[in-house]
Amino acid sequence: xxxxxxxxxxxxxxxxxxxxxxxxxxxxxxxxxxxxxxxxxxxxxxxxxxxxxxxxxxxxxxxxxxxxxxxxxxxxxxxxxxxxxxxxxxxxxxxxxxxxxxxxxxxxxxxxxxxxxxxxxxxxxxxxxxxxxxxxxxxxxxxxxxxxxxxxxxxxxxxxxxxxxxxxxxxxxxxxxxxxxxxxxxxxxxx
Amino acid sequence: xxxxxxxxxxxxxxxxxxxxxxxxxxxxxxxxxxxxxxxxxxxxxxxxxxxxxxxxxxxxxxxxxxxxxxxxxxxxxxxxxxxxxxxxxxxxxxxxxxxxxxxxxxx
Numbered sequence: 001x002x003x004x005x006x007x008x009x010x011x012x013x014x015x016x017x018x019x020x021x022x023x024x025x026x027x028x029x030x031x032x033x034x035x036x037x038x039x040x041x042x043x044x045x046x047x048x049x050x051x052x053x054x055x056x057x058x059x060x061x062x063x064x065x066x067x068x069x070x071x072x073x074x075x076x077x078x079x080x081x082x083x084x085x086x087x088x089x090x091x092x093x094x095x096x097x098x099x100x101x102x103x104x105x106x107x108x109x110x111x112x113x114x115x116x117x118x119x120x121x122x123x124x125x126x127x128x129x130x131x132x133x134x135x136x137x138x139x140x141x142x143x144x145x146x147x148x149x150x151x152x153x154x155x156x157x158x159x160x161x162x163x164x165x166x167x168x169x170x171x172x173x174x175x176x177x178x179x180x181x182x183x184x185x186x187x188x189x190x191x
Numbered sequence: 192x193x194x195x196x197x198x199x200x201x202x203x204x205x206x207x208x209x210x211x212x213x214x215x216x217x218x219x220x221x222x223x224x225x226x227x228x229x230x231x232x233x234x235x236x237x238x239x240x241x242x243x244x245x246x247x248x249x250x251x252x253x254x255x256x257x258x259x260x261x262x263x264x265x266x267x268x269x270x271x272x273x274x275x276x277x278x279x280x281x282x283x284x285x286x287x288x289x290x291x292x293x294x295x296x297x298x
Contacts, residue, residue, distance in 0.1 A: 054255065054256075055213070055257070055258035056228075057255055058212075058257045059213055059257070061255055062214050073225040076226050077225045079225075080225065080228060083229040084229045084232055087232040087233040087236065088232050
């Protein structure tokens with residue numbers, strides 16, 4: 001009896017919470033994208049900062065309702081912002097594939113972010129603890145790998161949200177923990 | 192010159208008098224959007240490209256103005272040379288690759 005009541009309560013709560021969660025996510029992603037763009041602009045020389053902040057903001061708007069795609073785009077812009085800085089400080093070398101110069105960042109310009117697990121080795125080896133420093137030293141294959149991961153994350157989120165909108169059904173796990181499971185997907189979000 | 196830069200130039204050389212914004216250029220060059228700005232910045236710094244703000248009133252258009260890129264006359268010439276050089280080098284490397292010669296196996 002208690003389990004049934006807990007199940008009903010869980011269903012009622014999740015059906016109330018899920019739309020709120022989706023609304024929060026929809027509201028948060030554009031905010032995060034704009035924040036990433038501002039962060040990327042901070043990483044380039046001051047003389048170019050306003051121009052690129054405006055340029056990237058305009059590009060961001062072009063994504064319209066594709067909020068997750070816009071978010072992934074903003075992450076890519078951030079990942080490349082230190083190369084951007086090197087490019088803007090190195091005016092005469094568009095045709096050469098030489099490595100960007102070492103960039104000394106002030107503490108205020110360092111960006112801290114959770115590190116993907118596969119970067120742990122690189123982090124340990126370099127003994128550097130900021131995202132900006134690790135990104136600066138990334139070679140192209142590594143950046144490509146990060147971008148590939150982002151694309152997968154993007155696709156997963158979009159699939160989850162699409163399924164969540166149309167086919168979300170609620171279930172109760174054997175342990176009685178309410179959880180949301182998406183039809184046709186092995187992925188679930190535990191409350 | 193990187194493949195990415197060559198891809199950007201090849202799109203722009205096809206329509207040297209057209210204006211392009213970053214996202215559209217990335218789409219046409221089949222590059223991941225968000226990654227082309229360093230290449231565009233390098234090309235602009237070197238005088239191969241020029242850029243200007245889109246001429247529109249954001250309040251009337253309902254969106255912010257975009258930054259548009261165009262090949263400079265000098266940049267168009269240099270881009271054509273760079274692309275021709277790249278094609279030549281790719282062709283040469285294929286021809287001289289030992290495993291392409293009959294009877295030889297790759298090591």
